[in-house]
Amino acid sequence: MATTAIFGAGVMGETLLSGLLRAGRDAADIVITERNPQRAGALAERYGVRVLGNVEAAQAADTLVLVVKPQDMAGLVEEIRDHIVPGNTVVSLAAGITTERLESLLPEGSSVVRVMPNTPARVDQGMSAIAPGRHCTEEHLDEAEQMLSSCGKVIRLEEKHLDAVTAISGSGPAYIFYVVEAMIEAGVVLGLPRATSTELVVQTLYGAATMLRETATHPTVLREEVSSPGGTTVAALRQLDDHKVRAAFITAMEAAAARSRELASGQG
Incomplete structure (x- = not known):
C-alpha cells in the first residue's frame, strides 16, 4: 500500500x-x-x-x-x-x-x-x-x-x-458563524435565554442547510415559501434589503478573493 x-x-x-x-x-x-x-x-x-x-x-x-x-x-x-x-x-x-x-x-x-x-x-x-x-x-x-x-x-x-473558492467556501464558514452570532444576539435582545436562542438558531441553520441539499430546490423558492404576504418574514427581509445586506455579502467576498490574489502574488 x-x-x-x-x-x-x-x-x-x-x-x-x-x-x-x-x-x-x-x-x-x-x-x-x-x-x-x-x-x-x-x-x-x-x-x-x-x-x-x-x-x-x-x-x-x-x-x-x-x-x-x-x-x-x-x-x-x-x-x-x-x-x-x-x-x-x-x-x-x-x-x-x-x-x-x-x-x-x-x-x-x-x-x-x-x-x-x-x-x-x-x-x-x-x-x-x-x-x-x-x-x-x-x-x-x-x-x-x-x-x-x-x-x-x-x-x-x-x-x-x-481565489473565488477561497472567498466562497474557504472563508465561508466564518460568514455563517458571523450570521449565527448576530441571530443569537437578536434572540437575547428579544428576551430569550442565551442557551435557548443558541439552540433555536443552530437547529434552524442545520435544518435550512439540509433542505437546500436534500430538496435541490433553489434558495429563492425556499425563501418565498417562508415569506407570507404581509407577514413577519417579509418584514424582516425588508430591513435586510434596506440595509443592503445582500450587497454587503457580495462586496465582502470580492474583498476576500482580492486578498487571496494578493497573497498568491506575494503582495501579502
Missing part, C-alpha cells in the same frame, strides 16, 4: 489524518511530521501513526501532503526536495501558494495538486476544491480527490478559480 506523509499536524493536518483513518486507511501507511514533541506524542498515541522528521517522512512517502503555514513552505520544501522522486504526488493545502510557485521549488517535473479546503472537514462535511499543476497526471489527481473525500465533498477546478 502507498504511504502518505502529512507534513504539519495542526488542525487541518489532524483533520485529514483522522478522516483517512475513518475512511479505512491503515495507520501503518500514514506518517506525520510535527515540530511540537508533546503534540507529536499525543497524535501518535491517539491515532497509532508514526511520527518522523521531515526528511525521513519524505523518503518514506509516495504522497506528500504539505499542510504547513504559507510562510513555512519554502523552508520545508528546501529540506525535503532532494528526497522527492518521480511518481510522488505533492499535495499542498497552503493558502496563497500557486502550483507554479511550488513547482519552481521542487524537482523538475514534480506532480503537484493544490487544495483549498475548509474547516467543516473536521466533522466530515468539508468542501474542498482541487487544481492540478502542469505535470499532474489524472492518476495523481484521482489520488488527491479520494484522499480529500475522506472528510467531505471535493470538486475539481482550474487553478484560476481558486
Whole structure:
C-alpha cells in the first residue's frame, strides 16, 4: 500500500489524518511530521501513526501532503526536495501558494495538486476544491480527490478559480458563524435565554442547510415559501434589503478573493 506523509499536524493536518483513518486507511501507511514533541506524542498515541522528521517522512512517502503555514513552505520544501522522486504526488493545502510557485521549488517535473479546503472537514462535511499543476497526471489527481473525500465533498477546478473558492467556501464558514452570532444576539435582545436562542438558531441553520441539499430546490423558492404576504418574514427581509445586506455579502467576498490574489502574488 502507498504511504502518505502529512507534513504539519495542526488542525487541518489532524483533520485529514483522522478522516483517512475513518475512511479505512491503515495507520501503518500514514506518517506525520510535527515540530511540537508533546503534540507529536499525543497524535501518535491517539491515532497509532508514526511520527518522523521531515526528511525521513519524505523518503518514506509516495504522497506528500504539505499542510504547513504559507510562510513555512519554502523552508520545508528546501529540506525535503532532494528526497522527492518521480511518481510522488505533492499535495499542498497552503493558502496563497500557486502550483507554479511550488513547482519552481521542487524537482523538475514534480506532480503537484493544490487544495483549498475548509474547516467543516473536521466533522466530515468539508468542501474542498482541487487544481492540478502542469505535470499532474489524472492518476495523481484521482489520488488527491479520494484522499480529500475522506472528510467531505471535493470538486475539481482550474487553478484560476481558486481565489473565488477561497472567498466562497474557504472563508465561508466564518460568514455563517458571523450570521449565527448576530441571530443569537437578536434572540437575547428579544428576551430569550442565551442557551435557548443558541439552540433555536443552530437547529434552524442545520435544518435550512439540509433542505437546500436534500430538496435541490433553489434558495429563492425556499425563501418565498417562508415569506407570507404581509407577514413577519417579509418584514424582516425588508430591513435586510434596506440595509443592503445582500450587497454587503457580495462586496465582502470580492474583498476576500482580492486578498487571496494578493497573497498568491506575494503582495501579502
